[in-house]
Amino acid sequence: MRILVANVNTTQSMTDAIAAQARRVALPGTEIVGITPRFGADSVEGNFESYLAAVAVMDAVTRYEGDFDAVVQAGYGEHGREGLQELLDVPVVDITEAAAATAMYLGHKFSVVTTLDRTVPLIEDRLKLAGLDTxxxxxxxxxxxxxxxxxxxxxxxxxxxxxxxxxxxxxKAEVIVLGCGGMADLETRIRERCGVPVVDGVAAAVATAESLVRLGLTTSKIRTFGTPRPKKVAGWPLPAQPEAAAAPAGAAGPPLA
Incomplete structure (x- = not known):
């Protein structure tokens, strides 16, 4: 099994850290490939950067060379998961939703601890959209x-x-969720100080993606996340760079007229 773990920002060291965390929890035989967008912000902390990251991640994933079995979008509270689900015929798991869903098995209520205050509404909106806010x-x-x-x-x-x-x-939170892809190393410290389970989104998303692949399940294509209709899309795919790779076998891709 090969899982692409897509960082939403352009900081390579953060991609490396996220991929390392994914490898720590992945099952034997699961290959983790960390990918970094070729354009976008060096950190994503607001709506503009988040929408830009959504396009950048779609670009990066569809340029990946070779087959893959699932994609993890490693941005907490970010946009873009829905677009990837339309473009791909493999499971797509967002770390925000995977972490919250996992936390619900562990306690009555969970709290998210994130970075800047301006990201709080984005996370609240993503949880509400996923039906996880209650x-x-x-x-x-x-x-x-x-x-x-x-x-x-x-x-x-x-x-x-x-x-x-x-x-x-x-x-009165009974579970803590780490609200950033780069917070994985804090799990032990929070457990020791707070005495509650701590959920890292990258770890939860990798485990979820592996489970979906093993169960032979992927996104429904009959309505909401159907492959984009054939039409002319100006400027997409984005102009190739010399090192850019071809579209992967795992991509359904937007058919262009």
Whole structure:
């Protein structure tokens, strides 16, 4: 089984960290391939960057060379999963939804701890769209930018763990969900301080994707996520770069007139 894990930003070190976390939890025999968009922001922390990332991830996935069995979109609260589901005939799993769905097996209410406050509405909207919001006790922001998770890890750890403690104490959360693809290393620290299960979105999404592949299940194509209708789409696919790869066998692709 080969799973593409798509970072939503253009920071290669974050792609590497996300892919490493995916490999730690993947079953023996599952190959994890981390992919980085060739355009977009170096971190995604708002609507403009999120919509741009949606196009960039579709571009990156459809340019991947070779076969694959599933795609994980590794951006918490980001747009784009629906477009990938239309383009591909393999399962597509978003880390936001996978983490929240997993958390619901572990406690009555979960809280999400994320980065900047401006990302909170995006996460709330994504949970509501997925029908997962009623089990969410709160979405709390640490006040740190995404890239500070790498540049100032000690400060990031303390800020995120503190918000998790408040979520358990004040919001009555019974499970903590890490609201960023780059937070995986914080699981143990939060469990030790808060005494509750902690769900990392990348890990949950990889496990979900593996399960769907093993069960032989993928996205329904009869209505909402049907392959795009044949028509002229100006400027798509985007102009190729010298290193760009051909579309994968796993892509249904938008048929162009």
């Amino acid at each position: 089990r969410c006790a709160s979405v709390r922001a640490s006040g740190l930018a995404v890239l500070e998770l790498e540049s100032d890890p000690a400060r990031a750890i303390e800020a995120i763990v503190t918000e998790a403690e408040w979520a358990v104490r004040e919001d």
